[in-house]
C-alpha cells in the first residue's frame with residue numbers, strides 16, 4: 001500500500017487587497033494551515049507529500065515565507081515532498097525555488113519532465129513545472145512515458161483540465177482527461193482550479209486525477225470546507241481518495257433582505273438576528289437585498305462598525321427602493337419610459353434565464369431611480 005497527501009493552490013503571499021487590514025492575519029492562517037497539513041503528513045505516515053503548484057507567489061513571495069517552507073518541509077524528512085510549479089510560481093532562475101537551498105527530501109519539477117524513482121516503495125513520481133506564467137500547450141505532449149519495473153506511478157501537475165470544445169487555447173497548460181488517462185498513471189495530483197474536483201478514468205471508471213482545491217479560501221467564491229486530499233493506492237492499483245478539511249476560517253456568503261426595516265436600529269436588529277449563529281472567526285460577506293422604503297438608505301459604515309466583532313465582515317447594498325413604478329410609467333417621463341421598456345422586455349422574454357436578467361436590470365434601474373447605486 002502506498003499513501004500520500006495532495007495539496008495545491010495555497011498561494012502564500014498572494015496580493016489579496018480586499019483583506020486590507022487583516023492581510024497579515026490571513027497570511028498567518030495560511031501558514032498555520034500548511035503546518036496542519038504537515039501534521040497530517042507526519043501523523044498518517046504517508047509515503048509522499050505532493051504539492052501541485054501555486055504554492056509561494058513568484059510576484060510578492062517573501063524570503064521569510066520561503067524559509068518557513070524550507071523548515072516545514074525539512075521537518076517531514078525523510079518523507080519526499082514533490083513540488084510542481086504552477087502559473088503563479090513558475091520555475092524561474094530568480095525565484096526562491098532556485099535561489100534558496102532546499103532540504104534533500106524536497107523534489108522540484110521543472111519545465112523539463114522529471115521522474116524521481118523510489119525503488120524501496122516501487123514508485124516513480126513524475127512531474128512538470130511552468131516555465132512562465134502562461135503556457136498554451138498541453139505539457140503531456142512531451143511526456144516521455146512511464147519507466148519500466150515499478151508498481152506505482154504518480155504524477156504532479158499544475159494544469160487546466162479541459163471540459164468542452166473551444167477551450168483548446170487556454171493559457172494555463174490545457175490537458176484533456178483522455179491525455180491524462182493515456183499516461184497510464186495510477187494518480188495525477190492536479191493543481192490550478194480552486195474548486196475541488198475529481199476525474200474518473202474513462203476505462204477503469206475510478207478516480208485517477210483530482211484537484212483538492214484551495215486548503216484556505218483565497219477569494220469570496222471559496223465557501224465552506226477547504227481541503228487537502230489523502231490518497232491510498234493498494235497493490236492492485238485501486239485508489240481510495242479522502243478529503244480532509246484543514247482551513248482555519250470559512251468564507252460565508254449571506255443574502256439578507258431588509259424585511260421592512262426602515263431605520264438603522266431596525267436593520268441592525270434584523271442583522272443581529274440573522275447573524276446570531278455565524279461564527280465570529282468566519283469571513284462573512286453580506287449582501288443586503290430586497291425592496292426597501294425609498295426614504296431609507298442603509299449606512300454601510302455603521303453596519304461595519306456594529307458588526308466589527310467578526311474577523312472580517314463586508315456589507316454590500318443591493319436593495320432597491322419601493323418607488324411607485326406604475327405612477328412613474330403613467331407620468332411618461334424618461335424614467336417611466338425606461339421602466340415601461342423593461343416591463344415590456346420581461347413580458348416578451350422566452351427563456352427563464354432571459355427573464356432573470358431583465359429582472360436584475362429592473363432592480364438596478366429602480367436602485368438608480370431611488371438614488372442608490374450600490
Ligand SMILES: [Mn+2]
Pocket residue numbers: 054086087088158191192193
Ligand atoms: Mn494556477
